Amino acid sequence: MQEHQLIDRYKRHLNYLRISITDRCNLRCMYCNPRLPRQKLLHKEVLRYEEILRIARLSVSFGINKIRITGGEPLARKGCCNFLEHLAAIDGLKDISLTTNGVLLKQHINRIASAGVKRLNISLDTLNPEKYQQITGHDVFKQVWEGIEIALQHGFNPIKLNVVVINGVNNDDLTQLAELSFKYPFHIRFIELMPIGKTTAPAIRPLLVAEIKKKIETLGDLIPIARGTNDGPAARYRFKDSMGEIGFISPVSNHFCKACNRLRLTADGHILTCLLSNISEDIKTPIRLGLLDNDLKSVFLNAVARKPFQHPEKLSPLAQPEQMVSIGG
Numbered sequence: 103m104q105e106h107q108l109i110d111r112y113k114r115h116l117n118y119l120r121i122s123i124t125d126r127c128n129l130r131c132m133y134c135n136p137r138l139p140r141q142k143l144l145h146k147e148v149l150r151y152e153e154i155l156r157i158a159r160l161s162v163s164f165g166i167n168k169i170r171i172t173g174g175e176p177l178a179r180k181g182c183c184n185f186l187e188h189l190a191a192i193d194g195l196k197d198i199s200l201t202t203n204g205v206l207l208k209q210h211i212n213r214i215a216s217a218g219v220k221r222l223n224i225s226l227d228t229l230n231p232e233k234y235q236q237i238t239g240h241d242v243f244k245q246v247w248e249g250i251e252i253a254l255q256h257g258f259n260p261i262k263l264n265v266v267v268i269n270g271v272n273n274d275d276l277t278q279l280a281e282l283s284f285k286y287p288f289h290i291r292f293i294e295l296m297p298i299g300k301t302t303a304p305a306i307r308p309l310l311v312a313e314i315k316k317k318i319e320t321l322g323d324l325i326p327i328a329r330g331t332n333d334g335p336a337a338r339y340r341f342k343d344s345m346g347e348i349g350f351i352s353p354v355s356n357h358f359c360k361a362c363n364r365l366r367l368t369a370d371g372h373i374l375t376c377l378l379s380n381i382s383e384d385i386k387t388p389i390r391l392g393l394l395d396n397d398l399k400s401v402f403l404n405a406v407a408r409k410p411f412q413h414p415e416k417l418s419p420l421a422q423p424e425q426m427v428s429i430g431g
C-alpha cells in the first residue's frame with residue numbers, strides 16, 4: 103500500500119479528490135449557472151479524459167482513496183461513462199461517486215452502475231415541477247424523478263438528494279422533500295446557499311441550518327446519527343421509523359474547514375485547495391509540457407502546502423468571481 107503523502111500544514115490528511123470534468127451544464131440553476139453572461143472554457147482548455155485519468159492515478163498513488171466526479175453536469179460531457187469505467191479500474195481507489203442533476207441519469211444508469219460507481223448525489227431542490235423549472239430554467243422534473251427511481255432500482259446506496267435552500271423560492275418545499283425519507287432510503291441533505299459568483303436567486307439573506315432544521319422538525323423528532331469515520335460535512339439525523347436520513351450542511355453558518363480532507367481538480371486543470379479560495383496549482387501546463395510523474399507530484403505537494411486553514415469568515419460574492427458551475431460544488 104502507498105504511504106499517505108498528502109498531509110497539510112494543519113495535519114489534515116487529504117484523501118478525497120473532487121474532479122470537475124466540465125464547466126458546461128444542461129441546466130441553468132439560479133444559484134449556480136444562472137442565465138447571465140459567463141465566460142466558458144474553450145475546448146482546448148478543458149482537461150482531456152486521459153489527462154484526468156493520469157492525474158487521478160497519481161493522486162491515488164499519493165494517498166487519495168475517494169474520488170467524486172462533478173461538473174458542470176458530468177453526464178453531459180460526451181464519453182463520461184467510458185471515463186468512469188477507466189477511473190474505476192484504478193488500483194487503490196476505494197470509492198467513486200458522482201454528483202449529477204439527474205437529467206441524463208435514466209439513459210446512462212446501466213453503464214454508471216457497471217462501471218462501479220456506488221454512490222450518487224442528485225440535486226433536487228423541489229418536488230414541484232413548476233418550481234423546478236423556475237429554479238433550473240428547464241421543464242425536466244419528470245425526467246429527473248424517473249432517473250432517481252431507476253437509480254434506486256439499480257441498488258445505488260446511498261442516493262443523496264442535495265437540496266440547496268433558496269430563501270424566498272423553495273422554503274415551502276423543504277418539509278415535503280424531508281418527508282421522502284419516510285418512504286425511501288434517500289439521504290436528503292439540506293445545504294445552505296453559498297453566495298458564490300453571479301446569481302438570479304432572490305437577493306435576501308440565506309436561510310441557515312438552525313432555521314431549516316426547525317422547519318423539518320415540524321415533521322417529527324430528528325434523531326442524531328453518530329458520525330462515521332468516512333462521513334462528510336453533513337450533520338446527520340433520521341426520523342423514527344424512517345427508511346432514509348436527513349442531513350444538514352452549513353457552509354455559511356458553521357464551516358467545516360477543520361476537518362476538510364479535500365482537494366479539487368477543476369475542468370481546466372488546476373488543483374484547487376479550497377472551494378472558496380482561488381489558491382490553486384496549474385497541473386495541466388506541466389502535463390502538456392511532458393513532465394514526468396515525479397514533477398507532477400511536486401505540483402500536488404505544492405497545492406497541499408498552500409491549502410488554507412479555512413475559507414473566509416464572510417463570503418463575499420465579489421471576492422468569488424467564479425460560478426459554482428465552473429468550480430464543481
Ligand code: SAM
Nearest residue numbers: 134173174175202203225264295296426430431
Ligand atoms: N450538475 C451537477 C448537479 O447539479 O448536481 C453537479 C455540479 S453542481 C455545481 C454540484 C453541487 O453544488 C450541487 O449539489 C449543487 O446543489 C451545489 N451548489 C451549486 N451552487 C451552490 C450554491 N451557490 N450554494 C450551495 N450549493 C451549491
